[in-house]
Amino acid sequence: MKRLVLIVAAATATLFTSCNESASAKIDEANLTAAAQRDAVKQDYPEMTFDETSYDFGTVTEGTVVEHEYTxxxxxxxxxxxxxxxxxxxxxxxxxxxxxxxPGEKGMMLVKFNTSGKPDAQTKTVTIKTNTKSGQESITINGFVTPRGQAATPNA
Structure with a gap:
């Protein structure tokens, strides 16, 4: 039984060492060049750079529709x-x-926030799906909404 285990172990070791071909011998130079060109093309992404990514509308009365244009x-x-x-x-x-x-040109994103039913401090996010490298960008709009019939003073 011990002899059988030794024979199987020796055969397995021989099999693994005989298949140990150098990985560098398998690399085709044409494939390497094609991969480098492909990767260079993938880095050619647009970039979305906002003038501002957050806008504070201050204090408004509930029911106001706040608008802001992000460029x-x-x-x-x-x-x-x-x-x-x-x-x-x-x-x-x-x-x-x-x-x-x-590339080099400008665009815009107009955000409208309806404050009806949204009293007190508010922060809203707009998530933008794009063809940029990350695939997603975001901007925020925030401020204080005074409930209808109350004085316009935000809680500090």
Missing amino acids: FTNTGSSPLVIVNAKGSCGCTVPTWTKEPVA
Whole structure:
């Protein structure tokens, strides 16, 4: 029995060492060049650079619709496409540039926040799906909403 175990162990060791071919011998130079070119193309992304990513609307009375236009520049090297944009709740509605934004050009994102039913301190986020490297960008709008019929003084 011990002899059988020794024979199996020796055969296994021989099998593994005989298949130990050098990995560098298997690399094809043409494939390596093609992979480098592919990776270089993948780095050619647009970049969405906002003039500001957060806007403070101050203090408003409940029921006011706050609007703010965010401007951005495509600082990347390929056209920027906004696939979708969505507010963190139904009270926050974005409208955006629908056409691709060429490198060096500007685009806009208009955000409307309906303060009805949203008293006190508010922070809303708009998530933007794009063709940038990260695939997602975000901007925020925040401020204080005074309940209807109360004096306009935010809690400190």
